[in-house]
Amino acid sequence: MFVQILINGLVLAGGYALVAVGLTLTFGVMRMVNFAEGQSVMIGAFVAYTCVPYVGYVGAIAAAMAVNAVLGIILERTAFRPFRGVELNGLIASMGMSIVLVNVAELVWGTTPRPFDTLYNDTSVTIGTVGISVQRLICVVVSGAILTGLWWLVAYTSLGRKFRAVSEDHETASAMGIDVNQVSRLALVIGSMMAASAGALAGPVNMIAPDMGRTEMLNAFAAIILGGFGNVNGTILGALLIGLIQSIAAVYISNAYSTSIAFALLVVTLIFFPRGLVPERVDENV
Amino acid sequence: MRTFKTLLVIAGAAVILALPLSFGLFWINMVITALIFSLVVFSINLLTGLTGLLSFGQAGFVGIGAYTLGVLAKQGNPPLLAGLYGVLLAMACGFLLGLPAARLKGHYLAIGTLGFGILIYQLLTNSVDITRGPMGLLGIPTGGIDKQTWYLITLGVCLAVLAALAYVDRYSIVGVVLKMVRHDEIAARASGINVFAVKLIAFTVSAGLAGLSGALFAAYVRFLTPDLFNEQESFRYMMMAVVGGIGSPLGGVIASLMLTTIPEGLRILGEDNLRLLVYGTMVLFVLWFLPSGIGGLLERRRR
Numbered sequence: 001m002f003v004q005i006l007i008n009g010l011v012l013a014g015g016y017a018l019v020a021v022g023l024t025l026t027f028g029v030m031r032m033v034n035f036a037e038g039q040s041v042m043i044g045a046f047v048a049y050t051c052v053p054y055v056g057y058v059g060a061i062a063a064a065m066a067v068n069a070v071l072g073i074i075l076e077r078t079a080f081r082p083f084r085g086v087e088l089n090g091l092i093a094s095m096g097m098s099i100v101l102v103n104v105a106e107l108v109w110g111t112t113p114r115p116f117d118t119l120y121n122d123t124s125v126t127i128g129t130v131g132i133s134v135q136r137l138i139c140v141v142v143s144g145a146i147l148t149g150l151w152w153l154v155a156y157t158s159l160g161r162k163f164r165a166v167s168e169d170h171e172t173a174s175a176m177g178i179d180v181n182q183v184s185r186l187a188l189v190i191g192s193m194m195a196a197s198a199g200a201l202a203g204p205v206n207m208i209a210p211d212m213g214r215t216e217m218l219n220a221f222a223a224i225i226l227g228g229f230g231n232v233n234g235t236i237l238g239a240l241l242i243g244l245i246q247s248i249a250a251v252y253i254s255n256a257y258s259t260s261i262a263f264a265l266l267v268v269t270l271i272f273f274p275r276g277l278v279p280e281r282v283d284e285n286v
Numbered sequence: 287m288r289t290f291k292t293l294l295v296i297a298g299a300a301v302i303l304a305l306p307l308s309f310g311l312f313w314i315n316m317v318i319t320a321l322i323f324s325l326v327v328f329s330i331n332l333l334t335g336l337t338g339l340l341s342f343g344q345a346g347f348v349g350i351g352a353y354t355l356g357v358l359a360k361q362g363n364p365p366l367l368a369g370l371y372g373v374l375l376a377m378a379c380g381f382l383l384g385l386p387a388a389r390l391k392g393h394y395l396a397i398g399t400l401g402f403g404i405l406i407y408q409l410l411t412n413s414v415d416i417t418r419g420p421m422g423l424l425g426i427p428t429g430g431i432d433k434q435t436w437y438l439i440t441l442g443v444c445l446a447v448l449a450a451l452a453y454v455d456r457y458s459i460v461g462v463v464l465k466m467v468r469h470d471e472i473a474a475r476a477s478g479i480n481v482f483a484v485k486l487i488a489f490t491v492s493a494g495l496a497g498l499s500g501a502l503f504a505a506y507v508r509f510l511t512p513d514l515f516n517e518q519e520s521f522r523y524m525m526m527a528v529v530g531g532i533g534s535p536l537g538g539v540i541a542s543l544m545l546t547t548i549p550e551g552l553r554i555l556g557e558d559n560l561r562l563l564v565y566g567t568m569v570l571f572v573l574w575f576l577p578s579g580i581g582g583l584l585e586r587r588r589r
Contacts, residue, residue: 033393035521082574088340091396092528093573095521099566103559218404218517225397260408263401270398271386 004130005247011136011205012219013243014143017236018198019220021150022191024227024235028167029187032080032087035094037195038217039101040075042210044068044196045203046109049116057118064196072192076185098213105210113209120204139201146197147236150190154232163187219246222262226269228276238277241265303441307434313547314433318506320539320546321440325499326523327530327538328447333492335533336455338468339485340396342520343383343403347493349410349515350376351500356423356510357416365428369501373494379406380493381486388485403520410512422511426504436506443502444539447495451535464488529572531581540580545569 019041026034044064051060079097083090120134154160165173166183174180198216199208206212223242227234242262249261269277306317326344333339354372359365383402390398410417417423431439454461466474467484475481504510522545530541548568552561576583 027393033396078570083577086577088334088528088532089573089577092525093570095525096566096569096573099562099569103563103566107559107563214518218400221397221400225394229393260405263404266401267386267398267405270390270394274389274391275394 001130001251003132005251006244007132007136007140008250009244009247010140010240011202011243012246013240014139014147015198015202015216016219016223016243017147017239018143018194018201019216020223020227020235020239021147021232022194023220024224024229024232025150025154025163025187026191027224027229028231029163030080030084030184031170032083032090033094034075034080034188034191035091035217036075036079036098036101037191037220038213038215039098039105040068040071040192040195040213041199041216042105042208042213043071043101043199045116045199045208045212046105046210047196048200048203049114049208050109052116052118057120061197061200064200065193068192068196069189072189073185075192076188080184080188081181102210102213109210111210113207113212116203116208118204135204139205142201143198146194150194151232153190159183159186219262222266224276225266226277231276234277306437311433314437316547316550317543318433318436318440319503320543321437321444322499322502322506323523323526323546324444324539324542325447325502326496327526327542328444328451328535329492329495329499330523330527331451331533331535331538332454332464332495333488334527335535336461336464336468337485337488339387339488340392341387341399341489341492342396342517342524343399343401343406344492344496344523345515345517345519346403346406347376347380347496348500348503348519349406349512350379351497352504352510352515353410353417353423353500354497355428355501355504356426359426359428359505360423365505369498369505372501372504373497376497376500377490377494380490380497383493384486384489387489388482400517400520403515403517407512407516410515417510417512420512422509424509426508426510428505428508440502440506443498448535448539455533525569529569529579531579531584534579534581534584537579537581537584544580 019037022040023034023037026032026037044067047067048057048060048064051063055063075094075097079093080090083093118135120138122133124131124133125137126132152160154163162173162178162183165176165178166180170180173183199212203212219242220239223238224235225238226241227236227238242265245265246262253261306314309317326348329344329347330341333341351369351372354375355365355368358368358371363371383399387395387398387402411419413419414421454464463474463479463484466477466479467481471481474484500515503514526542526545527538529545530537530539545565545568549561549565552564572579578585
């Protein structure tokens with residue numbers, strides 16, 4: 001039972017973390033919240049679903065990431081660049097894009113939820129006394145690997161340094177010769193690709209449907225707030241907490257309230273830590 | 287000459303306002319719903335436009351107002367009293383949400399209020415013995431009023447709120463205080479304004495407005511499901527407010543009329559998805575070309 005809950009929690013947490021880290025990266029670099037991120041997850045899941053019969057599961061994940069990279073560029077052009085400095089409008093624009101994406105997906109794939117079967121759904125391995133499907137293990141391992149990769153990218157590469165410089169101070173970074181537009185675009189592309197991997201990995205565990213982006217995004221938001229906006233490590237921590245608590249709550253309390261539980265936890269946390277568990281540094285000018 | 291012009295404007299406005307009375311049922315229905323929605327837009331104008339607080343949980347308050355009226359009226363209470371309870375309960379919830387939320391800022395506030403909205407939505411969905419959950423609350427006993435009367439009622443309420451907001455915004459000390467909190471919290475505090483209390487009041491009143499919209503909606507439509515109050519609806523209200531220009535209630539009415547009637551008019555496209563596709567694109571286009579919304583356009587005309 002314990003192993004089962006732990007693995008389920010980690011599967012959830014992995015998906016949330018991939019989405020949330022993408023969001024947090026975009027937020028850190030552009031100071032804007034991407035309300036269309038959930039739809040990137042959904043598009044990723046559907047592209048992978050469509051490609052699986054032709055190129056296999058690994059190829060499908062790659063295809064989903066490629067499609068979403070393009071989607072990231074489109075999003076940056078339509079919903080982010082025109083609204084730099086006008087946060088609220090950017091927020092609403094990404095909501096507009098989100099409506100557009102959901103409806104395009106519904107036109108292409110229909111509205112009914114469908115199962116996304118891969119080879120690994122039906123095979124399982126036994127750990128202790130319980131059988132765990134290989135798909136779930138893949139979810140945990142691959143999302144862990146991608147997150148580690150991102151952490152390395154942000155901490156040690158020159159692109160990562162640019163990300164951090166721009167999120168620290170937009171104008172100074174620009175004065176030092178960093179192309180802020182290019183860095184923003186890359187942040188969105190990477191965020192979008194991570195969302196695609198989240199969709200392709202977690203899709204087979206649940207059903208996929210054009211409205212799946214909603215819950216994905218809400219849980220990711222909860223993780224981000226817990227961890228502190230713009231903070232990659234804190235966000236991963238937040239995602240772990242939310243995932244584990246939800247999987248425990250699903251067993252011992254009720255499945256129907258799982259999103260509520262995440263958000264109730266969030267509201268309680270915010271009462272005591274108004275800037276999240278790992279606060280971001282904000283200077284208030286007098 | 288000037289009085290003549292004023293008279294002309296008033297006459298023109300009266301004609302425009304009376305016009306929907308001659309519409310067919312389909313369109314008058316649309317206009318009434320849009321007017322009811324615009325009350326929520328007003329609540330956002332007050333909260334975000336004047337006081338500078340973001341809320342992505344307005345649909346939760348609408349739901350509280352609507353379901354309170356629905357449930358109480360079905361138990362045999364007079365609808366007006368039930369509606370009053372709805373507004374009061376929404377205000378109480380706004381106050382309670384304000385207690386933690388008034389200390390939050392920016393994105394934390396946005397997501398915190400979003401969480402509140404989801405909480406309310408899930409409560410409405412899951413407490414089946416009170417709200418009947420996803421089965422929907424049917425047959426709320428508020429029938430017997432024809433559409434023309436409904437139009438006049440909703441129009442009256444909207445105009446009253448619009449006037450009150452304009453008064454607060456332009457002429458009252460309250461408006462000055464609210465705007466001061468929005469522009470510079472620290473300066474407001476230094477001038478002896480209790481920022482926390484001001485925010486709390488803004489939350490409470492705005493929740494009351496959203497609750498009023500919900501109560502009117504429940505009484506008019508007489509059928510409720512929780513899906514009418516999920517976070518997507520909160521986003522939609524926010525879109526209406528931004529398309530209308532966040533600080534402009536008049537723009538808000540126009541936006542809510544536009545964003546309600548145009549998608550409905552597009553039903554001729556047949557496919558539901560095409561309709562919503564156009565809706566999303568429309569919002570994007572307004573934001574690209576009218577960054578301060580319809581209100582900004584009106585403002586430019588005036589000058």
